Amino acid sequence: MEHILFGAAYYDEYMPYDRIETDMQMMKKAGMNVIRIAESTWSTLEPQDGIFDFAHLDRMLDAAEKYDIHVIVGTPSYAIPTWLAKKSDTILAITNSGKEIYGHRQNMDITDPTYLKYTERVIRALMEHIKGRDCIIGYQLDNETKHYNTAGAHAQELFVSYLKEQFPSLDKFNLEFGLDYWSNRVNNWADFPDIRGTINGSLAAEYEKFKRLLVTNFLHWQSDIVREYKKPKQFITQNFDFEWHDYSYGLQPDVNQFAAVQCMDIAGCDIYHPSQDDLTGAEISFCGSIARGLRKDNYLILETEAQGNLEWLPYPGQLCMQAYSHLACGADSVMYWHWHSIHNSLESYWKGVLSHDFSENPTYLEACKLGHELQEYGSHLLHLKKKNQAAIMVSNDSLTGMRMFPLKSHGDSSYNDVVRWLSDSLYRLNIEFDVIDSTETDLAQYRLIAVPALYSASEDVLIRLNDYVAAGGHLIATFKSGFSNEHLKIYSDMQPHILKDCCGIHYSQFTAPKNVRLEGKGILSACTGTATDWMELVIPDTATTLFSYVHPYWGKYSAVTYNHYGKGSACYIGCLFENATLDSLIAHLAKDMELMRPDFQFPLILHKGINQFGKQIRYYFNYSGESHSFVYDAADGTSLLEQQAVAQDSEITLQAWDYKIIESDY
Amino acid sequence: MEHILFGAAYYDEYMPYDRIETDMQMMKKAGMNVIRIAESTWSTLEPQDGIFDFAHLDRMLDAAEKYDIHVIVGTPSYAIPTWLAKKSDTILAITNSGKEIYGHRQNMDITDPTYLKYTERVIRALMEHIKGRDCIIGYQLDNETKHYNTAGAHAQELFVSYLKEQFPSLDKFNLEFGLDYWSNRVNNWADFPDIRGTINGSLAAEYEKFKRLLVTNFLHWQSDIVREYKKPKQFITQNFDFEWHDYSYGLQPDVNQFAAVQCMDIAGCDIYHPSQDDLTGAEISFCGSIARGLRKDNYLILETEAQGNLEWLPYPGQLCMQAYSHLACGADSVMYWHWHSIHNSLESYWKGVLSHDFSENPTYLEACKLGHELQEYGSHLLHLKKKNQAAIMVSNDSLTGMRMFPLKSHGDSSYNDVVRWLSDSLYRLNIEFDVIDSTETDLAQYRLIAVPALYSASEDVLIRLNDYVAAGGHLIATFKSGFSNEHLKIYSDMQPHILKDCCGIHYSQFTAPKNVRLEGKGILSACTGTATDWMELVIPDTATTLFSYVHPYWGKYSAVTYNHYGKGSACYIGCLFENATLDSLIAHLAKDMELMRPDFQFPLILHKGINQFGKQIRYYFNYSGESHSFVYDAADGTSLLEQQAVAQDSEITLQAWDYKIIESDY
């Protein structure tokens, strides 16, 4: 790619009347250069079994070529046509809620041979038809692929085979998963019960892990097919998404994206986020950092909101601010879902760039401004390389583990709540971070690694963390980390198992805090807080106490500790508390690491990196409705969009929801 | 009918011991003159397949004749006997929740041929047996008939036939319903998927419309059977009910009552409402106005509460007040559900006139007072003719549409909440209104038509409204009106489509209001409010702004506008706000229309009409626990119940929960 991709998903199929020429002209006027097509349209592409109709596709490709617009083509496999649902009784998935019913997308069993046979055929037919097209820059495999909770007979047979392979010995299997409990022991693989009923958290978690493997396998399988046809310059990507809280929130529970991405050329994702007064940039930064971490490279924003949902209609200026926020995190594209607003069905109120009336509206007009800026200055923003000194370590298994044993008031989002608790604090403090998987072995590249609730971790992982600290790294680990192994079997020695070495603490009891305040010690003595949801009764061995509990009986235990270990240090956080207290703690820990600028905090946010010209790009954002000023402390540079010189140490004032992009030599 | 019908549902079948003589004597003492029987008693009427037992029925008819009490006989079809449920696998309905299970009433598939065969037989047997009886004044078809969400194979086949007939072209069908979205296209009618899974709001709404048609057809079919037997003077009615919010709340979602009533001689309904401190009369008025509007004539209250539910036990005086409220709206009957209180099963705490002990109680004693008043003065209250200058336009399709795309904090009741928001304001301001269906063509009879959230409307309807204004009518239309067509396909030109002419505005964006205040303009500048749930960013074209938004970014848009168009005017309301603000707005709009008396508002309520003697009847109610006074401003008249003269301009004081009925010449 030679420029920032700017565009939208486009569906000729959905139009109430012929719009294609007008739409392409409106896109060109907006400076758009890419459309994404075809990912939801199997029923128009193959209206009946084996009968293909490429009319819509050809129209869009022809128009794209006429107007010099790039195209990303999605395989249509995640939304099956009506006729396919009737081909076999096994296509629609069986889940914990019973048999799927046709209507919504993502209703099929991705292990079903019939489904796979038809999917392969439609992908090959599609690829064969379009493979000569020059406007196509890449392919998207499926869309927001997941396992759809498949739990039918076929998937369960595969699971038992998968277990058998891992555990040739039934005795070891029963022991590792603790199946003697409540008489759940499996004494013969043929007795293996329906996994949907299990009350064994370890077994349920293993099935979740297995289902994530199904997703990886499915995407690799599709990738192999597409790769047979694609041209060398065309990329393969996927539209990954995130744990959903009415917006993109955290690590995706149902996909191991770090494994799945291996079959692709570039990571892609969709990020949706609150806007208006609730626009903070935190989701753009956190989810973007996951996407950047998948291949340790730039990534594509394949979908984000234009007008979006009712609450998201951007204030004037926010559409641009949002786009630059993505680029500041390393995205190489900003693509809206979607161009127009749909006149029927489920997502009629998830609005695109255009409203239902197809006329120019304030959002479209702001996209025009943005498009022209990107044409003018995009080359300075493309392929931004980031080198962060901090990282957040995440783990699908720990996420699953925390769903099995959640924090009471956090439920299914327990894990991501702890992750976001830590990562949002780094974000507010302007400590830019990478997101790394717990399998990451090159930890030494980071000065600081934050480890939220690493509930399920093999001893390998824990040893690596210990070694990282010994070698000079700085660790921040929270409660519940290192508690159970990769099968959610709780370690049977003193907690926190291997981490007690680097952390210099131990504990064997924990409880729910009621009216438990926190009191900072030493240099943190001005800090206070309140423990919520969970508290470990931590006993320092070699560590010093940073926060202790204020309570008639638990007052003798530590809430937060700090330990020098080898050449590094480890801070252990034994409970959950307020954001402001966490910010004080992390600012204190980070102040000697040169990771942050003490006077520059949210709502002012700085993202930086090196552009393809070797220049430093700094994005300064003001995520608030009030103006804020700060001193620009980097080398003399140029404010890109305004093309104004900016001298070192000059004061910059950002108005409400304003930003500045400064290019400088260092 | 020659007198107000006053009575109760009576079930000889349910009595713990033989009560019939005593009960009839107690009814006579209470001045009651009618019982409603048989509508829930198929299992006693036909205890086994083809074996009929009319013993209970005969006992009740004999007693009624002995005591000179009228009888309304209901067909027993809505509650099938145990043996019938076992006759065929297809009788119990299949719904979105799966197969019905026997127990509750209304569990059958009203399209099932076996059910219909047995229903026809029992109705014919019943009619044959009782057709000679003089005490019977009318027949009720079934009871609270609905479609019971039938979605079995047979009903779905009928639906596909219904669609085929509407859409000979599959392409047009797919286009109109937008089925290309998410690959839902139907390329062959045989592929038509189970409607229960659809995520297409248009298709789901069409199925709702189709199910309402099933109800209409079912009632017409029953009516044809009953009409073969009934005597000329006997009427046919139905017990319609309303959207249920633990009481009768709004337009019935599952029945097109305007269509269904066409096979009947008089509309009937049940109205239940809060009582004690929560008695406002609003439900009696609103639901009564629907019933009155069905045939544009007087109607029957076939059920209302006596003691009712736990919260409804009337304060002393309220039983009478409630009864007169019904009559004031045009009811020709007040019938309680039910005479006694049931000793077993589900509704034991939905109490009748008598408690479980069958003794005289305060509610019964108040009914006695009422009964004697009706005997004395009922002829002055019967057949009250009302001629209202205002109307509320309602639409089942819009109700369904707002269920598909609800206001966030209103959910399934979004539509009726907007309807009641408007209608309750008219009620509080004492602007008496009719309720008209959106298919109504004679709009010119009204000075004011209020159109709440007419989300789904054909162009015909919208053109009629436009023309109505042009011809001198006054329109008040809210947000979301005119947004989508009769198939919930959103109009693809500028909103609010055709209504933008009469309203003189347009908009293409909307959002959720957060901290958005409203500010009145000009003469309304003293008015303020707060936008909730929904706000359209309205741009006046020829309209003037009555309220604008107070917000840093949305402040340039209008919240409420007013437009002169042709000989009339249209007010457009772009968001939801407080009742008091709405009252101010409507009072302002109505003040030149002579629709209301500015100094006479809720809790004082006035209902009026012309009685069969050509006299004016005015009911004055005080729906509050404090006394209120007002000046009687009509012609000299007579206070009916007290038989006292009331001079024009005299002051009348109503005590807590008190009322006065005044008859005068004009």
Add this chain to the structure above:
Amino acid sequence: MEHILFGAAYYDEYMPYDRIETDMQMMKKAGMNVIRIAESTWSTLEPQDGIFDFAHLDRMLDAAEKYDIHVIVGTPSYAIPTWLAKKSDTILAITNSGKEIYGHRQNMDITDPTYLKYTERVIRALMEHIKGRDCIIGYQLDNETKHYNTAGAHAQELFVSYLKEQFPSLDKFNLEFGLDYWSNRVNNWADFPDIRGTINGSLAAEYEKFKRLLVTNFLHWQSDIVREYKKPKQFITQNFDFEWHDYSYGLQPDVNQFAAVQCMDIAGCDIYHPSQDDLTGAEISFCGSIARGLRKDNYLILETEAQGNLEWLPYPGQLCMQAYSHLACGADSVMYWHWHSIHNSLESYWKGVLSHDFSENPTYLEACKLGHELQEYGSHLLHLKKKNQAAIMVSNDSLTGMRMFPLKSHGDSSYNDVVRWLSDSLYRLNIEFDVIDSTETDLAQYRLIAVPALYSASEDVLIRLNDYVAAGGHLIATFKSGFSNEHLKIYSDMQPHILKDCCGIHYSQFTAPKNVRLEGKGILSACTGTATDWMELVIPDTATTLFSYVHPYWGKYSAVTYNHYGKGSACYIGCLFENATLDSLIAHLAKDMELMRPDFQFPLILHKGINQFGKQIRYYFNYSGESHSFVYDAADGTSLLEQQAVAQDSEITLQAWDYKIIESDY
């Protein structure tokens, strides 16, 4: 038994590594003398159909004998192995939610012949294998047995047979259950519909009663088998539990424990309760009193919390306090669930005496202190005999009735909420009480009987209560008592039916209180309160009013009345109100009965009884975080644990969560 049993449930099967020697040594160190084993371990006991493996069992019995520890062996029938679930389609129960799925325990149909066949075989094999063992002191039948809502074809056939036997006449059956309502009449037993759909509260309640009978029959059947093998000195018990509110709360809805216990030698139960600041002792006392009442004798605590759930980790001292609270109520054992904390599956966070690390922790160390005290002084605390002058009458049928017709804000726990409302007041006032079933005939032994919400009661029961008062008893009965008969058929004469004689009141109306205050009369004129949820409009006949309603319309009715009847008195409470008001009322009623000490109330609690040496044992507890003092008013005695003399009239100060056990002659 010759000493207090002190120990824990032990599962060699669940251990991550071989622990048995270490664990037994740690138990001995803690003074423990009993383990409970085998009740959840069918899958290790019989790993495949007919193949038995007693290795774990033998290991545990060998170790127990080596370390002189008693053993209670549970039959393993409540948690079936994987292979058994596959033996027959009828083993997993069908309930209102459909077919059970394997995984959780208690998923089987306890009426299924195949299940029963295999259960009998495994019990016989187990008993045969262990019957010679001297360390076994008793057997536990199954565990927390219930009916698991079985509603499969076989259970329903049994139900119809059970009804047929009760009602040879279908007419009487239909009349008694009021089945004519909504056409539910059964005219032929073959038509009997699926009970799961019934909307008839009487019929649904009868099915609940029938299912309780299934539990009784199942336990009697198991008892007969075990009794064939057991030695004379070995006891048979069951682990009964209670209505569960995240802790043991009230009467068990699904078991008639008074009937089921008849096949056993001693009652056993588990009691779990809030701890930390929420430890009140009320659950220990109330549930313990049920257990004591079952056989009118001492009982076993077979399970209670050690560390327990997250919120329950005891404060220092509370583990001992909790144990003595059990003994003070008549328990002869304190056994923890469980010894260690489980490393996999559902209950990993329901922690035992040891944490997952198996090391000594504060809870274990406190257990050691306790164990040694029990060794030293246990003989003085064993077989404590209690003779209470007050009783609470409970009724499974009334519990079910109140589930059918609940108090609005209490739902399914309506009955137990009223029971606990009364019993907790007695508890706070230090009026020790027995819990008696409504079938109890020896009422004369009590001076005071409290009857909460006895909604379903045969005339026999009501006549006994009437006679009890006439003969000099004192009755406190609440609203809804005596309202319906044993089949939930509401009595059709004046309410409260037979109780209106002793209570000297009647009522025929009731309503929901809104803003209704209560005003004490006469000596209670300083008392006020607020009616909640339910209020009967009570009219005193011979009674005097203790509280009346303060309300413009209901003010003329009584809320609480008091009546002299024969030689006794009856207080009727017509509504629910605040605890403090109830305490004042009961203190007033009880003050002449010498049941309580006016200056000694919660958080100070006194439990007393006679030990096996004929001495008086008084337990004084301070259930609070502040110290409290009181005057010891009994005979000179000895403070047991401290072995200090305590003189009559000396002042005793109890620190936070402290207690004192004093032995004296009288």
